[in-house]
Amino acid sequence: MTAISMKDLRKSYGSLEVIHGIDIDVGSGEFVALVGPSGCGKSTLLRMISGLEPISAGQMSFDDQRVNDLSPAQRQIAMVFQSYALYPHMSVRKNLSFGLENLRMDRAEINRRVDAAAKMLAIDGYLDRRPKALSGGQRQRVAIGRAIVRQPRVFLFDEPLSNLDAKLRVQTRSEITKLHKQLKTTMIYVTHDQVEAMTMAQKIVVLNKGKVEQIGRPLDLFERPANLFVAGFIGSPRMNLYPGKVASTGSDGVTLDSAYLGRFLVPGTGIDVQSGDDVIIGLRPSHLKLGPATPGAGGGTMTVEQVESMGHETFVYGRTGQSDELTIVHVPGHFEAETGSSLDFTFNPAFAHLFSSVDGRSLKGARM
Amino acid sequence: MSAPTSVAPVVVARGERIGDGLDAVMRIVEVPMATVQRLLGHARMPYVFILPNMLLFTVFVFVPVGLAIAYAFTGGTNLLIWDRPFVGLENFKALLDCGSYLEPSTCRYNLFWTAVHNTWWYTLLNTLGTLFFALVTALVLNRLTRGRGFFRAVFFYPVLLSPVVVGLIWQWFLAREGLLNGFLTDWFDTRIIFLLEVGWSRAWVVYVSIWFHMGFFMLIILAGLQAIPRDIYEAAEIDGTSQWRQFWCLTLPLLLPNLLVVTVLLLIRSVQVFDEAWVLTNGGGPGTANTFIVQFIYQTAFSPDLRLYGLASAASVLMGIALLVLTLSQLWLAKKAEV
Amino acid sequence: MIAFLTRTRHAGRFDLTDWLAWGWAILGTLVVAIPIAWAVISSLKTEAEINSFPPALVPRAAQTITVDGQAKPLSMWVRTMPDGSEQTVALLRRIGLSATVLDPSKPEETFRVPVAELRQLKEFHLQWSNYSEPMKQFNFLRYLWNTVFVTVVATVLTLLLNSMAAFALSKYRFAGRNAMFALILSTMMIPLSVIMVPAFMVIVGLNLADNLWGVILSTVSTPTGVFLLRQYMLTIPDDLIEAARVDAASEFRIYWRIVLPLCAPALAVLAIFSVIWRWNDFLWPLIVLSSPENYTLQIGLSSLQGQFNVQWHYILAMTVVTLLPVTVVFLFLQKYITEGVASSGVK
Ligand SMILES: Nc1ncnc2c1ncn2[C@@H]1O[C@H](COP(=O)(O)OP(=O)(O)OP(=O)(O)O)[C@@H](O)[C@H]1O
Numbered sequence A: 001m002t003a004i005s006m007k008d009l010r011k012s013y014g015s016l017e018v019i020h021g022i023d024i025d026v027g028s029g030e031f032v033a034l035v036g037p038s039g040c041g042k043s044t045l046l047r048m049i050s051g052l053e054p055i056s057a058g059q060m061s062f063d064d065q066r067v068n069d070l071s072p073a074q075r076q077i078a079m080v081f082q083s084y085a086l087y088p089h090m091s092v093r094k095n096l097s098f099g100l101e102n103l104r105m106d107r108a109e110i111n112r113r114v115d116a117a118a119k120m121l122a123i124d125g126y127l128d129r130r131p132k133a134l135s136g137g138q139r140q141r142v143a144i145g146r147a148i149v150r151q152p153r154v155f156l157f158d159e160p161l162s163n164l165d166a167k168l169r170v171q172t173r174s175e176i177t178k179l180h181k182q183l184k185t186t187m188i189y190v191t192h193d194q195v196e197a198m199t200m201a202q203k204i205v206v207l208n209k210g211k212v213e214q215i216g217r218p219l220d221l222f223e224r225p226a227n228l229f230v231a232g233f234i235g236s237p238r239m240n241l242y243p244g245k246v247a248s249t250g251s252d253g254v255t256l257d258s259a260y261l262g263r264f265l266v267p268g269t270g271i272d273v274q275s276g277d278d279v280i281i282g283l284r285p286s287h288l289k290l291g292p293a294t295p296g297a298g299g300g301t302m303t304v305e306q307v308e309s310m311g312h313e314t315f316v317y318g319r320t321g322q323s324d325e326l327t328i329v330h331v332p333g334h335f336e337a338e339t340g341s342s343l344d345f346t347f348n349p350a351f352a353h354l355f356s357s358v359d360g361r362s363l364k365g366a367r368m
Numbered sequence B: 001m002s003a004p005t006s007v008a009p010v011v012v013a014r015g016e017r018i019g020d021g022l023d024a025v026m027r028i029v030e031v032p033m034a035t036v037q038r039l040l041g042h043a044r045m046p047y048v049f050i051l052p053n054m055l056l057f058t059v060f061v062f063v064p065v066g067l068a069i070a071y072a073f074t075g076g077t078n079l080l081i082w083d084r085p086f087v088g089l090e091n092f093k094a095l096l097d098c099g100s101y102l103e104p105s106t107c108r109y110n111l112f113w114t115a116v117h118n119t120w121w122y123t124l125l126n127t128l129g130t131l132f133f134a135l136v137t138a139l140v141l142n143r144l145t146r147g148r149g150f151f152r153a154v155f156f157y158p159v160l161l162s163p164v165v166v167g168l169i170w171q172w173f174l175a176r177e178g179l180l181n182g183f184l185t186d187w188f189d190t191r192i193i194f195l196l197e198v199g200w201s202r203a204w205v206v207y208v209s210i211w212f213h214m215g216f217f218m219l220i221i222l223a224g225l226q227a228i229p230r231d232i233y234e235a236a237e238i239d240g241t242s243q244w245r246q247f248w249c250l251t252l253p254l255l256l257p258n259l260l261v262v263t264v265l266l267l268i269r270s271v272q273v274f275d276e277a278w279v280l281t282n283g284g285g286p287g288t289a290n291t292f293i294v295q296f297i298y299q300t301a302f303s304p305d306l307r308l309y310g311l312a313s314a315a316s317v318l319m320g321i322a323l324l325v326l327t328l329s330q331l332w333l334a335k336k337a338e339v
Numbered sequence C: 001m002i003a004f005l006t007r008t009r010h011a012g013r014f015d016l017t018d019w020l021a022w023g024w025a026i027l028g029t030l031v032v033a034i035p036i037a038w039a040v041i042s043s044l045k046t047e048a049e050i051n052s053f054p055p056a057l058v059p060r061a062a063q064t065i066t067v068d069g070q071a072k073p074l075s076m077w078v079r080t081m082p083d084g085s086e087q088t089v090a091l092l093r094r095i096g097l098s099a100t101v102l103d104p105s106k107p108e109e110t111f112r113v114p115v116a117e118l119r120q121l122k123e124f125h126l127q128w129s130n131y132s133e134p135m136k137q138f139n140f141l142r143y144l145w146n147t148v149f150v151t152v153v154a155t156v157l158t159l160l161l162n163s164m165a166a167f168a169l170s171k172y173r174f175a176g177r178n179a180m181f182a183l184i185l186s187t188m189m190i191p192l193s194v195i196m197v198p199a200f201m202v203i204v205g206l207n208l209a210d211n212l213w214g215v216i217l218s219t220v221s222t223p224t225g226v227f228l229l230r231q232y233m234l235t236i237p238d239d240l241i242e243a244a245r246v247d248a249a250s251e252f253r254i255y256w257r258i259v260l261p262l263c264a265p266a267l268a269v270l271a272i273f274s275v276i277w278r279w280n281d282f283l284w285p286l287i288v289l290s291s292p293e294n295y296t297l298q299i300g301l302s303s304l305q306g307q308f309n310v311q312w313h314y315i316l317a318m319t320v321v322t323l324l325p326v327t328v329v330f331l332f333l334q335k336y337i338t339e340g341v342a343s344s345g346v347k
């Protein structure tokens, strides 16, 4: 159990800086997910934590001990690679024991740990096989097993599920969560799949272009995104965004004017706007309802372009006015609509998110 | 577990036991290496890994290259460079001192110029001959639908023999009592002491070289031929292109880069002819008919009554320059061939 | 007629060009095989047979017979009598154009006959002593041992040192990496023949002249080996090495337990080549080694040939001994060798 703290971490390749000063605190035993679009620096950051990538500037500490210059072995971390990186010329048993042999551990202890890990992951049936003779899911578990036997201070995962098919991914997801509950070791998990992050992690760090956009509990990120980037990244399908203008501010909330949604009052205090400001209004698809606008609530009309029904839920995509982006409405259950037909939608203004149209920052008192 | 994989664990386990066994041996090296890593840090380990190699290259290649140039400007018969007097360009002047370069007997070191002439003719004939036989053989093998692997192996086999073995086998074949003379006696009632006649011996030296090395170049050309996509020919076939035109307009142009590289490689090798010719002709005979540049260098430097290291080095340097030109042109051609 | 110049043809038709192709291939096979076969056959002939002309196509030896009253076995001859009938006789001695012979069935009676009436009887015979004698008489066992020593040690060192260098060049980023790689490759351009004089001086300076280690050390680092292994190692995923690093393996252990085993195919190719190179080496051992007890097979063999009284029966037997290992290696690994050469242009 190890707490990790990163202070103003930076990473440069030559003159090219790819990590621009990152501060993250990971609590002892916490499961943290690093998410962000491709190329944002997730893997780089993870490798800096592991000790595989030298740190250009800043400080990394494990339990208040500075580890910047320690090797992965000295940091006592274990890592599961996206490619699994199983040693192809060694049997599964040898794959698991290799790291322990490197530490000159007692043979009996090695066997004990390997057998325990194998049993836990249900790979004890093929300890004598080579990785080549295993399925993708089995390899994945061997890779995790190789990390477990080391009893590391920190587990690092770099997109460990991206090579699995959808079904296996869901299953392994819950297995890793279970594992974390069992071992209670600090885990840092890199993924670009926000569903994985939302379902597994206790804390999510959203990265973009080498910077932290927001850190928070999964639901916080969903309900109170700190900025447009997080709002767009978390949640699937994405949030609907509309330009608007502040008509007036008052003690009971802010009245907004939108070409697409009409005029409505967003309740709440401490909304950081002035009358006349340009804002961006964000609404989750699940917060939109089909039907005519009730007085006091906002609403609009869209021309249906596409309907995606999953049976138990339906997404309706439609164009509102001259807007470039389609409005997405989530309808529970099965729903049918003609392409080209007109549908009214409405929403509860309390759920509306407000972002500055200047820098994308949330204006609704989100915690950052 | 299914049947095919059930054997695997045994093999795997055995492989790992071997690995562990070697591991025990390697602990002896590993412990000091781990210490080195602790002392130097892991970022400096690549230097440790590359050090032994670089050291040997330095001692046995880079230093000698420098020394070769230094030797070329010194005289006397001492081997150690610091005991040798500086003579400037004297060695080069001596080597190049010639009435007419076309007539070795007018030169101060006529043996050198004889060797140059011999090497020149050898290089020309050997390059053309090898190229021809290698190309035809490669084309033939490429065409065979059956037995290609067998014939490829047969033609390649001599490449792996040692020059001494090749020299002796052929010397015996061409000997006075040899098989060839046996046939000549049977059919023409005559015997020729091939290796004691200037013309014959030169021809046989070239022939034996071709016999010896042809397989190597054939293999390279064959690889080039097989890299030509089949469908090009199919397209030509559909267009009604004649076979002859297919060869001239498709095969040859597509093979040309490959052939150029082979040619330069051949030139580079030919200039350095020594081993098999030396053994075959008992040291470059008859007389000096088969004395080549490398033999000149070897004799000048190492025969007990000469020990003219400076002169030998000067000749080496001259040959080195010629080789460098050839090698650079090969690199250039190879680069062009890639594009 | 010209079709054979172009490409592989579909099976089924068999026309003139196919005949030409097969003719060329078979003729070529004979050209390759006959001189070698001739040397092998001759190596099993007796000294007398090897010097007799015209040569016999199979190894034979004179038939002999032990006759009562004669200390040595006598050679057997067929005598063609003037009337055309034949008689088997044993030759006692020969003076000028007449010979003293006896009839083996009546050993007491000797008689003189003209040499022209005699024809020697020979039988199939393999003279294995051609192989055993030089081993004792000319120290060939010693040469063989020296060669095996040089070949094995040099090959092991070549694999080890070249793979270490290749590991550094392929799996690390470090200052000077490209320069070092270029330097190593540039040594391909410097043949031994250009630097033999100073290289020998270095050997003398290191006190390795006339020493097998002088032959070994200078051949251990090969640019071809480094290049071959580096190219292969580039295909090993970096993830594996990082996984091992995370697994607390030292850099040397990563090299030894992860990279080397995964390079086995490339190492095998290099090992085959190294064995063949070192076994066949001639010029460099010729320069370095001077006393016969340090000779390698190749040097010993060529020195045997230089002797005044050329004993071809021994030379040929030792030639066969010398080419045998290479041949065996080739027989078993033919596919790897030809493919290795074709893909890398290494020889
Ligand atoms: N060795 C390197 N030299 C230069 N730039 C690099 C190097 N490695 C990574 N980068 C850059 O650093 C940035 C972050 O890369 P990183 O691999 O961390 O992305 P990522 O978030 O893991 O993306 P993905 O989701 O695609 O794996 C990228 O823009 C990449 O181009």
Ligand SMILES: [Mg+2]
Binding pocket: A042, A043, A044
């Ligand atoms: Mg990544």
